[in-house]
Amino acid sequence: MKSSPLALVVLALALASRLNPPAEAAEIYQDAAQPVENRVEDLLSRLTLEEKIAVIHADSKFTTAAIPHLGIPRRWLDDGPHGVREDIGPDTWNSAGRTDDFSTAMPAGICLAATWNPDLGFREGEAIGQEARARGKDIMLGPGVNILRTPLCGRNFEYLGEDPWLSGVMCTGYIRGEQSQDISSCVKHFALNNQEFERGTINVEVDERALREIYLPAFQAAVQQGGVWSVMGAYNQLRGQHCCENDYLLNKILKEEWGFKGLVMSDWDGAHDTRECALNGLDLEMGTEKKYEDYYLSQPYLKLLKAGELPVAGLDEKVRRNLRVMFATHVFDAGRKTGSLNTAAHQAVARRVAEEGIVLLKNDNGTLPLDVAKLKTIAVIGENATRLHAHGGDSSGIKAFYEINPLAGIVSRVGKNVNVIYSEGYAKDGSADLAERAVAAAKAADVVIYLGGLNHDKGFDCEGADRKDMKLPYGQDGLIHKIVAANPKTIVVLEGTMVEMDAWLGKVPALLQAWYPGMEGGNALAGVLFGDVNPSGKLPATFPKRLADSPAHALGDAPGNYPGTNGTVTYAEGLLVGYRWYDTKHIEPQFPFGFGLSYTTFEYANLKLIPGDDTNALVTAQFEIKNAGNRAGAEVAQLYIHEQNPALPRPEKELKGFKKVFLQPGETRTVSIPLNRSAFSYYDPARKSWVAQPDEFEIEAGGSSGDIRLHDQFTLAGK
Ligand code: GLC
Numbered sequence: 140m141k142s143s144p145l146a147l148v149v150l151a152l153a154l155a156s157r158l159n160p161p162a163e164a165a166e167i168y169q170d171a172a173q174p175v176e177n178r179v180e181d182l183l184s185r186l187t188l189e190e191k192i193a194v195i196h197a198d199s200k201f202t203t204a205a206i207p208h209l210g211i212p213r214r215w216l217d218d219g220p221h222g223v224r225e226d227i228g229p230d231t232w233n234s235a236g237r238t239d240d241f242s243t244a245m246p247a248g249i250c251l252a253a254t255w256n257p258d259l260g261f262r263e264g265e266a267i268g269q270e271a272r273a274r275g276k277d278i279m280l281g282p283g284v285n286i287l288r289t290p291l292c293g294r295n296f297e298y299l300g301e302d303p304w305l306s307g308v309m310c311t312g313y314i315r316g317e318q319s320q321d322i323s324s325c326v327k328h329f330a331l332n333n334q335e336f337e338r339g340t341i342n343v344e345v346d347e348r349a350l351r352e353i354y355l356p357a358f359q360a361a362v363q364q365g366g367v368w369s370v371m372g373a374y375n376q377l378r379g380q381h382c383c384e385n386d387y388l389l390n391k392i393l394k395e396e397w398g399f400k401g402l403v404m405s406d407w408d409g410a411h412d413t414r415e416c417a418l419n420g421l422d423l424e425m426g427t428e429k430k431y432e433d434y435y436l437s438q439p440y441l442k443l444l445k446a447g448e449l450p451v452a453g454l455d456e457k458v459r460r461n462l463r464v465m466f467a468t469h470v471f472d473a474g475r476k477t478g479s480l481n482t483a484a485h486q487a488v489a490r491r492v493a494e495e496g497i498v499l500l501k502n503d504n505g506t507l508p509l510d511v512a513k514l515k516t517i518a519v520i521g522e523n524a525t526r527l528h529a530h531g532g533d534s535s536g537i538k539a540f541y542e543i544n545p546l547a548g549i550v551s552r553v554g555k556n557v558n559v560i561y562s563e564g565y566a567k568d569g570s571a572d573l574a575e576r577a578v579a580a581a582k583a584a585d586v587v588i589y590l591g592g593l594n595h596d597k598g599f600d601c602e603g604a605d606r607k608d609m610k611l612p613y614g615q616d617g618l619i620h621k622i623v624a625a626n627p628k629t630i631v632v633l634e635g636t637m638v639e640m641d642a643w644l645g646k647v648p649a650l651l652q653a654w655y656p657g658m659e660g661g662n663a664l665a666g667v668l669f670g671d672v673n674p675s676g677k678l679p680a681t682f683p684k685r686l687a688d689s690p691a692h693a694l695g696d697a698p699g700n701y702p703g704t705n706g707t708v709t710y711a712e713g714l715l716v717g718y719r720w721y722d723t724k725h726i727e728p729q730f731p732f733g734f735g736l737s738y739t740t741f742e743y744a745n746l747k748l749i750p751g752d753d754t755n756a757l758v759t760a761q762f763e764i765k766n767a768g769n770r771a772g773a774e775v776a777q778l779y780i781h782e783q784n785p786a787l788p789r790p791e792k793e794l795k796g797f798k799k800v801f802l803q804p805g806e807t808r809t810v811s812i813p814l815n816r817s818a819f820s821y822y823d824p825a826r827k828s829w830v831a832q833p834d835e836f837e838i839e840a841g842g843s844s845g846d847i848r849l850h851d852q853f854t855l856a857g858k
Pocket of ligand 1 (some may be wrong): 218219280327406407534
């Protein structure tokens with residue numbers, strides 16, 4: 140009997156189904172189409188008590204255990220804010236000795252902040268996220284956003300400066316960029332980790348307004364604007380309780396008030412007590428020299444759970460948060476981003492951040508930019524001209540794929556027609572004849588480029604210790620004097636964080652702050668020196684004339700003030716951190732917050748305050764900026780507010796907005812900066828809430844906190 144076509148089709152389908160049985164229906168947690176919370180609950184329900192415990196603590200320096208039968212992979216965490224750290228031995232802090240873990244070394248965090256360019260923050264985060272995925276990482280341990288309270292903190296270089304608004308905007312861009320690559324950022328160190336002195340134990344006493352208005356906002360921005368998936372608790376204590384197990388910080392503020400749904404991890408060895416960790420909001424314990432089963436959230440916790448002394452619901456909540464971050468970063472999903480490593484595109488981002496982060500602090504008589512065509516001999520002097528920094532600083536150090544030091548950048552830029560001579564000038568071991576040889580080099584040159592400042596040696600810009608003072612080390616003050624005497628056309632370039640410079644500043648015609656400019660730093664610096672790049676960096680922190688002027692030091696050794704006494708440091712200056720202090724106390728700094736020169740000039744005009752409503756902007760400050768010079772450049776227009784009759788004391792001014800505008804010669808651009816009601820508010824401890832009270836406000840626009848060009852009065856009405 141002849142089969143009908145239809146019968147043949149049915150037969151074919153039956154055969155095909157036997158050859159290719161339908162994929163086993165994916166479990167809910169394996170189904171990327173399912174809502175994340177459904178996947179979390181489904182996977183949670185499949186874990187035994189022991190497996191749940193395995194999820195919430197480390198099983199090596201930078202990993203947590205896999206649970207193979209459920210397809211939970213080993214989770215890889217890695218430092219840090221400036222790029223993907225080299226792999227270290229599973230149970231030591233030594234390098235694992237691999238040769239395939241070079242990465243792109245971005246400039247230090249403070250240099251990124253000095254760009255005042257959130258888009259660049261996004262691009263840097265995106266690049267690091269791509270490199271993290273290429274290196275097989277799941278959580279990157281950065282950005283660091285602790286406020287620069289004292290110039291001496293050894294980790295100021297890693298962070299984003301003294302102002303909460305700038306730090307918040309810059310870290311938001313970075314986090315959004317990094318997390319766009321299917322990994323989690325981890326904003327750190329939450330909170331009040333503003334010094335390295337006794338960092339593991341120091342107890343911080345700070346008033347509620349300073350906590351809320353200065354030290355927490357960048358973290359709040361990371362959570363609520365950046366959508367950060369992980370937070371790292373700080374080593375120190377706040378009001379007598381370690382931050383990694385601090386109920387007020389982690390449960391009350393971070394999770395309940397701010398609505399944080401991700402995971403809180405400890406800093407390494409930052410956990411101290413099982414019950415406190417269990418009850419006060421720690422979700423993942425990381426650490427160092429200890430058997431992993433002895434971690435507080437490992438067997439000790441399991442024991443209390445089994446004894447019924449702690450609720451399993453608390454464990455479930457911790458596990459939920461860990462699983463939620465895994466699902467949010469597509470750990471289980473096909474098509475998870477695989478990233479890219481050491482690409483020209485990433486190196487270009489490193490260079491751009493350095494170019495836009497270098498700050499021109501002084502430029503008398505147009506000393507800069509230098510015209511190569513008019514130079515025969517350049518003397519490059521200073522140990523920092525050849526020193527490589529990317530690998531230093533401890534946990535934020537990067538094994539850079541390459542690093543262009545300033546001397547190499549200058550030599551490459553000026554080409555064969557200019558003779559570059561180099562003289563070390565100073566050295567850590569204080570070699571005696573270096574100065575004389577440097578002076579001879581200076582005499583023989585048309586121009587001197589001096590590369591000095593600090594480095595990542597312990598006791599300068601390095602994790603684990605603070606600086607002893609703000610002085611230039613290795614006798615550099617005296618050396619600069621000698622060099623300038625030998626050749627007045629000496630350009631000083633400082634690497635590192637702020638130093639006292641009153642001793643010689645008046646004698647040098649030009650000064651650049653280059654921070655730690657990353658793997659492309661030498662090229663970026665040469666670009667600025669020879670005019671390929673018009674500097675647009677602005678200081679993310681005040682440069683005081685002397686340490687004693689700084690708020691953390693001006694109160695002398697008032698009980699408990701920096702660095703603290705008997706294990707406690709009291710933030711006696713309260714809200715008056717950075718420019719808030721210098722402006723309110725009328726103390727003239729060396730260079731104010733937000734300051735930075737350009738090779739062109741900018742004019743501000745026509746400030747208008749355009750009323751809005753509470754849905755978006757209560758008022759928009761609109762003004763014009765004109766590039767009045769003959770070369771393209773970028774200006775960071777800053778917007779500050781000053782309340783006339785505050786119910787509670789407020790600083791002289793507070794940064795509440797900024798915009799970086801790139802302008803061609805002669806170009807005028809209208810800038811609009813919206814201010815919502817929260818921009819006018821302060822935290823009222825009595826009402827435990829933010830309050831924007833009806834009052835008169837000065838709204839001020841300018842190129843730095845010390846250079847207000849326009850201002851107008853705004854009446855804030857009640858709601
Ligand atoms: C360090 C640092 C932290 C880093 C961690 C892992 O102690 O405080 O910033 O991410 O340990 O290296």
